[in-house]
Amino acid sequence: MDNQIRQTAIKTRISNLINGSYVLKGGLEPNYILYNGQKISRVNLIGVVVSKNQSEFSNNTSLIIDDGSGRIGVRSFDNEPILDRVSVGEVVLLIGKPREYGNEVYIVPEIIKEIRNKKWVEIRKLELGLSDGHGGAQQKIDQKADSQTSEEEVVEEDDGPVNTTSAESLLKIIKNIDDGEGADFQDVVAMAKSENAEDILKNLIKNGDIFELRPGKLKVLE
DSSP, rough: OOOOOOOOOOEHHHHHHHHSEEEOOTSSOOOEEEETTTSSSSEEEEEEEEEEEEESSSEEEEEEESSSEEEEEEETTTTTTGGGGGGOOEEEEEEEEEEEEEEEEEEEEEEEOOOOOHHHHHHHHHHTTTSSSSOHHHHHHHHHHOOOOHHHHHHHSSSBBBBOOOOOHHHHHHHHHSSSEEEEEHHHHHHHHHHHHHHHHHHHHHHTTTTETTEEEEEEEE
16 A cells, blocks of 8 residues: 655745756655755646647657746656647646756646636735735735726827836736737837836736746736
8 A cells, every 4th residue: 555645736936946956855755846945846836838749759748838937848758648638828727746857847747727717826926925026916906906097098108208107007008919929028118118118027027927928929817
């Protein structure tokens, strides 16, 4: 009888896995990633599928997922069809075990499924204590409620560059010009006409509100 205890799936960010140290153990003790004193042998991630590939020599499929903090590979073996059920662009919940090969960390999936209700993304941010760099998650909610800047004010202002803009306005611009292939980073900056637009966009990427479908192409994670 197998007495090995099933490890808890730790809710974390991809950057923590990438920046941690992979520790190889023997016997029944599981391998794990050590990050800030925490041992992570199973993970619970929420991210966007940005790439999907199938091996030319087998039916094995691999993915790359992005949660705004970084990207990590997801690999299935033994012709398991678990990754065939998700597509590029979907927001997914992933539970699996971190592994390392050639100094590259990847995830072997146990469960992966699409998240249709994107409010789970916001819940995960609150669980991880993430902020937008302007005072925490609660202030971010308050800023949305208090924001008086409309999309039209940002896009149609022609009297020279404005000094500031809001994250909410940038999200609206991205949604407005995204043709399905993502909104061009520089186009968003130009339409915002703001001195701090680039910094806010970088914060939005860092905190997982938006992601790069590919370099320079932005998509809203909602």
